[in-house]
Amino acid sequence: KQEVTQIPAALSVPEGENLVLNCSFTDSAIYNLQWFRQDPGKGLTSLLLIQSSQREQTSGRLNASLDKSSGRSTLYIAASQPGDSATYLCAASGGGADGLTFGKGTHLIIQP
Amino acid sequence: GAVVSQHPSRVICKSGTSVKIECRSLDFQATTMFWYRQFPKQSLMLMATSNEGSKATYEQGVEKDKFLINHASLTLSTLTVTSAHPEDSSFYICSIFKNTIYFGEGSWLTVV
Numbered sequence: 001k002q003e004v005t006q007i008p009a010a011l012s013v014p015e016g017e018n019l020v021l022n023c024s025f026t027d028s029a030i031y032n033l034q035w036f037r038q039d040p041g042k043g044l045t046s047l048l049l050i051q052s053s054q055r056e057q058t059s060g061r062l063n064a065s066l067d068k069s070s071g072r073s074t075l076y077i078a079a080s081q082p083g084d085s086a087t088y089l090c091a092a093s094g095g096g097a098d099g100l101t102f103g104k105g106t107h108l109i110i111q112p
Numbered sequence: 113g114a115v116v117s118q119h120p121s122r123v124i125c126k127s128g129t130s131v132k133i134e135c136r137s138l139d140f141q142a143t144t145m146f147w148y149r150q151f152p153k154q155s156l157m158l159m160a161t162s163n164e165g166s167k168a169t170y171e172q173g174v175e176k177d178k179f180l181i182n183h184a185s186l187t188l189s190t191l192t193v194t195s196a197h198p199e200d201s202s203f204y205i206c207s208i209f210k211n212t213i214y215f216g217e218g219s220w221l222t223v224v
Contacts, residue, residue, distance in 0.1 A: 042218075043215060043218035044205065044215045044218075046213075049212060089155065091156075093213070097161075099161060100146075100156075100158065100207075102148075102155045102157070103155060
């Protein structure tokens with residue numbers, strides 16, 4: 001059974017810093033890996049999706065990498081802003097017909 | 113615009129009553145929908161996979177007689193929490209898969 005772990009559980013940094021969020025998964029036979037953002041009391045916002053054949057994806061200040069062999073993914077946030085404060089979740093998919101396995105998330109606070 | 117619509121977004125019900133949450137696919141037919149649950153400060157956990165025209169597949173530890181799932185059409189799946197208890201208070205969210213994964217806005221259930 002797939003297990004997804006996110007480190008750190010919480011992170012607080014000053015505005016402007018670059019930061020890295022880590023995600024590891026136990027079963028490397030994934031279909032894709034996805035990063036989401038969740039604001040307090042809200043649903044999920046999809047940030048980046050990396051297919052199993054890909055190594056990384058970029059969107060604006062966000063860059064996500066995937067290393068299937070080591071069972072790891074990282075989300076890199078450049079030039080962090082207070083508006084980036086949220087919980088970031090990574091989720092692994094075993095296939096289109098399978099549900100997602102989520103990590104517990106990293107609660108990020110960007111200090112103005 | 114939204115691909116998946118979930119209703120209600122928030123609901124409060126009395127202990128012992130039942131409450132129904134709807135998940136609608138707005139743009140295309142969805143033979144499979146997924147239901148997740150998220151307790152406070154926990155990650156999202158897959159509850160069940162809803163299959164159009166057949167019985168839902170429940171994850172281990174999820175009571176199928178308590179969480180009734182009906183997927184009677186290709187655009188609608190419903191989750192009914194029966195005989196709700198305060199410990200059922202949670203965030204419930206659905207998703208569909210069509211080349212990628214789309215999530216609904218989620219439903220906050222509070223049982224008093």
